[in-house]
Amino acid sequence: MGRSMNDLEIFDRYPATRALGHVRLGNLPTPVESYSALAEKLGIGELWVKRDDLTGSIYGGNKVRKLEFILADALAGGHERVWTVGALGSHHVLATALYAREVGLEPHALHFPQPVTAHVLEVLQALSTTQPVLTPVESKNGLPFAMAKTHIREWLSRDKNPYYIPGGGSSPLGVVGYVNAALELARQIEDGACAEPDVIYVAAGTCGTLAGLILGARLAGLRTKIVGVRVVDKVVCNAPLTAHMANKTSRLIRDAGGPELPKICAGDVTLLDDFIGEGYGKETSEGLRVMEMVERHTGLELDPTYTAKTFAALDAHAESLADKRVLYWHTLSGADLSARIALANIERDLPASYRELFDTPLPH
Template sequence: MKDTLPKASLGYFPTPLIELTRLSKTLGGPNIYMKRDDNTGLALGGNKTRKLEYIMGDALAKGADTVITAGAIQSNHCRQTAGAAASLGLECHLVLGGEEPEQPQGNLLLDKVYGCHIHWTGENRKGEDIPALVAQLKAEGKKPYVIPYGGSNELGAVAFIEAYKELNAQREALKVDFSYIIFASSSGATHAGLMLGNKILQTHSQIVGINIDKGEMDKVPFDEHIVSLANSTAQLIAADYQFTADDLILNSDYVGDGYGVIGELEKEAIALTAQNEGILLDPVYTGRAMGGLIDMIRTGQIKATDNVLFWHTGGAPALFAYADDLDIR
């Protein structure tokens, strides 16, 4: 049961729930609200803080002295893992796809500030090279703990069941119901946890993940991975729910040219949100998800009378690394 799961205190909760009145007006409706998980506090914030509270709690309970995780060069998850490890006195190893740049920027700069050990792995950005590193660290007498890509396992999903309960209390205080809850869906645990939270609390919102990556998770199609993770998380917390593909809403219309490739969709979403609300989105995740939301409004998929929640999962530090792609002069 989740009540017995160890947990480290890493963030500041609840995060704010606000209404984006100027952006809503600019788009001609609907009423857009935002859950500000960019304000979780750890390492400049982000939704991964929630997952890491449970994952780091498990690592400490198992006696780990070192954590390992993987991601892309501008991984928000890796940046928050680095901050969490520093705050808990754990050694941190990041297995990053790509090649080391001459000048670190954005999330990578922060990874280095936190004193992480960084391992460059070329085309492999989802942890394919972690087993060899685990063996090496064990041979050195370390006690490594592997954190999955994106923090997306059952513990990460449990964190977003709790996050959904947090949102629901705020929603009830505002006396508002959300027709849609929209967010960037990338590694699965946020999506699975929100699906479970919606089911447990019977709030009947449509949980809409905007797919930001063409890839798979653990060699499994991403949609199947999310459903499987929702079911294994339900089993972990002894909840009598069984999800199927029919329960999943994963919108892949906005993947464009792939992960981290910035197009006009993301550029416009970043500019509109910044210039109407003073809120920064990132180019890879929230920029794409907000771009999807804006298009769904313009094409009539979301009505002007709807109440929509956009879950801001963080990532603004990556803006600095994408200055050339954003073409801001």
């Protein structure tokens, strides 16, 4: 897709880190763009967008950067299949399945419920085209038990060759993808593509993207404040967990021959808790309002689960950002899935319990 492994910023700066492994999936670096009309509408100093919606032509968004490192590790280990976890409309599960098939791995997933929207159904249709092996879980609370059962079944089976990918791709290897992303942004600042932001707003789900940006920004010497907007339950998205994930990634990079990275403390993590609304996957009125505003002024699409809530936080803080240079990190895929969805055969490729979702009236 137009670039060699050596083009990754982390490999250029720290050649020993090539030992971490990497498979080319995406189109990097992604551009940074200025949106002055929307900045004026919001009443903030400057608005820039890091276009990670453009990370991949098959599927974009923030998962691609993580999967470049994770799937390389799976292939290097001789694995034939990967399995992961996520909600019914999980972008991570979809991205993992799409790119796993692209590199010759069979995708498996444990799915837990979330409110069913038109967007969720589109994700499931696209997912079905990868012929995934899907196991529904009755509730999120049952996920640990279901994961334990899956691990035991694999241990007892003759096939002990699955590769587990944590939800959101938020393993230390996955986080390296966003350490590289922060270094990539620092290079764009050095090259004059944009000026250093005062603050970055980014969606925070399983915290891998946030942890990588904090760690990478520190490594690059950026003074930018990074603000995560929590869009999932606090038990899986919090400051101590983010700091812990960043420090595990630091050790991984150091052990691969990279630099000694600074220790990240929970106090270094800024997470906003006030924009999740009634819960994961549930739309908020503020999110729906900014979705329409952003699309009207920029043409960028947001989704109600992650990016709309993130932008709603930015909008709510506009008064304090009146003289600030703000960068919104756009983590939603911008790839057009319509052709893939048109090929979907949900009767053949989804379990019966999933097919029933398509017959349920959607909320208005």
